[in-house]
Amino acid sequence: MSRLSIVVWGENVHEHRNPKVGAIYPEGMHEAIAAGLRASGAGLEVSTATLQQPEHGLTTARLAATDVLVWWGHMAHGEVAEAIVDRVQARVLEGMGLIVLHSGHYSKIFKRLMGTTCSLTWREADERERLWVCNPGHPIAQGIDRCFELPAEEMYGEPFGIPAPDEQVFISWFEGGEVFRSGCCWHRGNGRIFYFRPGHETYPTYHDANVRRVIANAVRWAAPQGARWVDSCPNAKEPREKIGR
Amino acid sequence: MSRLSIVVWGENVHEHRNPKVGAIYPEGMHEAIAAGLRASGAGLEVSTATLQQPEHGLTTARLAATDVLVWWGHMAHGEVAEAIVDRVQARVLEGMGLIVLHSGHYSKIFKRLMGTTCSLTWREADERERLWVCNPGHPIAQGIDRCFELPAEEMYGEPFGIPAPDEQVFISWFEGGEVFRSGCCWHRGNGRIFYFRPGHETYPTYHDANVRRVIANAVRWAAPQGARWVDSCPNAKEPREKIGR
Amino acid sequence: MSRLSIVVWGENVHEHRNPKVGAIYPEGMHEAIAAGLRASGAGLEVSTATLQQPEHGLTTARLAATDVLVWWGHMAHGEVAEAIVDRVQARVLEGMGLIVLHSGHYSKIFKRLMGTTCSLTWREADERERLWVCNPGHPIAQGIDRCFELPAEEMYGEPFGIPAPDEQVFISWFEGGEVFRSGCCWHRGNGRIFYFRPGHETYPTYHDANVRRVIANAVRWAAPQGARWVDSCPNAKEPREKIGR
């Protein structure tokens, strides 16, 4: 099997404005996520792209060669060009996998693919998060124990404004008393989509071994399965059966 | 129970450009659909709206008072203002029902809510369509026999680029040899969505008793079920449990 | 609209063997659940049935006249006759609603309808449960705040061995650190099924106002929507179209 081509897209703004974030992720959050993927075993060709690059680093040619796109964004969702969102959406429906992380719940691309508000409740209070596995046999949960903990994270709580997930992989428990559907799968067109909750910028979440394991599992799960179907509303002029008999 | 407020939205263009369509629907397709609903029994307050009206007839106040919106559009999808689509989408997610008819598969509002291409194959060849009931116990299929026929319709064929429906109510057989998922249900946010295939503008489909029955059942099925939840990503500052013990 | 006929089925064993349970539910758990439904407003005709009655109180005639069946069982799942389970399953597929409570997750009827293990993890430790609403617009969540608490309950934890729910209404947070999908909806055949977690026999859970509200909402949500379809694998001898042209 040829290697999977993975692009980790980072908004790359907090890292340069907030010294705390810069200290945790000196090369940017996207590079930390990419490093985790590169260390996860054979079979992946991992590169990064950022908001600041021309076309946000997501040219048509590059997307056409990408198997799975990982997305982290937060404060600059509004700066992502609609034309690039159109392009990413089309590639997902054509078969490219998409892994949406944390605050990416409010990214244009995730809201586009879900069709819903994607809203939630939240709190920044350095609280413990425990992620429970809802299906221990799911490919994305392999190598993860019954649950794993993050000592301090931002809280996300229900209601989470999403369509019913095709598969529920994780649900989070928070120290402050909330719960959240923190690992959700959907199929849209030919593409597979996984939302994974952890990863607030002020915590070293993307250095955590379990979080890295989940993301590494997820990109393999989301790899394209079939042909790149070009769907274009064709006129089927010639009927298969005789009409008007 | 108070009456349901139904708005039938019509693009209202073919009727004025194509004499054949004008002859079948002298008051517009939207008025024929509305007439069918008015004749369907008690409990509905039915009005119409069109593309040409200010704000396409869909002001914030009117939508706020609408329980179910029925949508027919085709050649002028591109003329529907994005701001109005935003508004309709928000109301559906808040709980308003939406019935999308025929060529509305390519409307902005349907593509927004599905997140997929919504493409299909098609042919105009005056062919027989037979719609089969997939679940005779479904509210939308009440009063319909095992199947019903339309003597001449446009053909729509698979693949239909939609997310897997929550419920499959009808599948169509076409004389020329194709099949199509012609009655599909989804829940998005608090709203219910039903796509119903028949209704090409050059045929008297919206005068057909079975088609009228299905649409009348569908608006009742899609009526809001609960509170109008306003979802706004609130900060849950005060935790329910003590953090940091 | 005519009144809905509701039958609350209780295993009725713990109440007679454990004085603690008998003290909380002197007339049986089923009677407490029925009392909550009777107090919930107009439109319900509520009766009860128990394991010890002939045919467990679920004769063919009675089931045929039942709109929604509520089920609580635990230690005597194995004593429920297969023939009665067949009968209940057939009625659910025909359109009768089914509300399965707490330890009913391991009842024969629930496992039959789900097709999966329906297993979970558990602990009896008098711990606080907080049930979060995942969709505030859902009919079953009406009248419930963002969440509600039970001061002491048995814990049920993920993984819960169920098919992906059609709709997720509640998720529970437990004091001891677990989470659970505690309110789940499915459609099977013409019937609607709702699983609701709370209700361990040693706690006064079915006297709780919020729990009663949820069950009262659920029976109304699960009421039959359409015709009682009798499905029997018929031979459609006469084709609609000529074969062999």
Added chain:
Amino acid sequence: MSRLSIVVWGENVHEHRNPKVGAIYPEGMHEAIAAGLRASGAGLEVSTATLQQPEHGLTTARLAATDVLVWWGHMAHGEVAEAIVDRVQARVLEGMGLIVLHSGHYSKIFKRLMGTTCSLTWREADERERLWVCNPGHPIAQGIDRCFELPAEEMYGEPFGIPAPDEQVFISWFEGGEVFRSGCCWHRGNGRIFYFRPGHETYPTYHDANVRRVIANAVRWAAPQGARWVDSCPNAKEPREKIGR
């Protein structure tokens, strides 16, 4: 990757009673299906099992070593021992893939896993069947054109009494005027299930190249993805968090 272990299970009754069937499948239908899989490329270890063997050829040890089970049955569904059905169901929920063919819609194992009637309408009239691909990007549809035809088959028609499929891969058009959801995917526990309609015993359907291609794709799609989770309702005695503070 190690080879997938595939077992093709055949009822093996029609072949010995009906000379027409025996002529088409001289070594049994199961051997024809197995031959198609063996010819489908590398990576499969294919064997067969039949009703007449001890334990129907499905011992605990053999099932434990099986990755995907293919099932064809019809007139002898009732002769399949409940204990073997229990065993197969447990293995599917543990992760073994299951491909159910044609009249297997009424097998005990399929009805167990679905929880519904699995009924349909039918007709034997040597009619043309055309299977349309609903998602050209699905792994099971790879190598298949927009549709393929079988010149003569038994007809199966809607309503098909199944839970809503997770993914719809094929829908059939029949010459006599019916339609049917002929390729459907579900996830249950850790296992993947695919139902595929064609294959009446009196036609050479399992010698057809497209049918063989679909079954070969399906067994690869249904291969176990993760750990063999043993789920047993464990008591989680030790809470992760302190209770009763």
